[in-house]
Amino acid sequence: MVKIDNIELPDFPLLLAPMEDVTDPPFRAVCKDNGADLLYTEFISCAGLIRDAIKMRRKLDIFDYEQPIGIQLFGGDEESIAIASRIVETTNPDLLDINYGCPVKKVAGKGAGAGVLKDLDLMVRLTDSCVKATRLPVTVKTRLGWDEDSKNIEEVAERLQDVGIKALTIHGRTRSQMYKGEADWTLIGKIKNNPRIHIPIFGNGDIDSPQKALEYKNRYGVDGIMIGRATIGYPWIFREIKHYLQTGEMPPAPTVEERVAVCRKHLRKSLEWKGPVTGIFEMRQQYSKYLKGIPNMKEYRNRLVVLTEPEEIEAVLDEILVTCQGFEMEYAPIELINYHENCPL
CATH class of the missing domain: 1.10.1200.80 (Putative flavin oxidoreducatase; domain 2)
Structure with a gap:
């Protein structure tokens, strides 16, 4: 069993990544049906939420059948993230997640999302402000660093744990990489094996098959994995990974x-x-x-x-x-699209 504060998850849980314009309630419902253990909303701008923007408010819609579920915030101002955290708390999610990983220019370029990776002291202050403002467990999703020369994720993990986060999800790329190249999980595994780290560490990036999920589980020792792009149009990946981890065999393709x-x-x-x-x-x-x-x-x-x-x-x-009655479906490789290209942000 994996625990995020008082939230109990099964051994090696599978998390649905928060994705703008993707992980809305209808999509979360079909992912939940197919085995997602922890859901996240689309990310929400702290400033937009405080301004009471209608679209931002709608993103707070969560339902009992989705539990456990986390609401994700992004922002670069300590006061705003504290106020937004208190607003989120009134909707009774199971946890609150802070986004320090979004690479989109309109977010990172304004000092939020992955933009915070350039200022670790600010990241710590923002996180501390959020933790102190809410009774909810606070978790973080981030990347390895801003670029190849500033992979500071080991220091990030220790300092954020010290201010009270309850779990950390790491995408195995820098912001500069966006979604190019292959995700590097080496540092993710190193953090998981750091004796100072006692919170759950979840890996994220390029998981597109049950075989890869098992390989990365064994190689890096993470507590679970977060899956994003591979779920788009294919929520069955959750149940397929679970079946494969339990039996070593692939289930039949979705009929x-x-x-x-x-x-x-x-x-x-x-x-x-x-x-x-x-x-x-x-x-x-x-x-x-x-x-x-x-x-x-x-x-x-x-x-x-x-x-x-x-x-x-x-x-x-x-x-x-x-x-199509009687037609037998076959497996096809899952295409990891760069959905950020069409992101409304």
């Missing part, structure tokens, strides 16, 4: 029926949370991901992305079940 069921649930949750217009519009980007590999997928996708009524979409999904 057509399972793909349609997840697509249908995501649609219905989107309609509930976003309303009929936005719910249908934003769901259009999901069909090609969920239905990848089925016969005549392109034809179905082209029909689904122009429909405007839920009943019409449901009818096409029903048609897929009939026409």
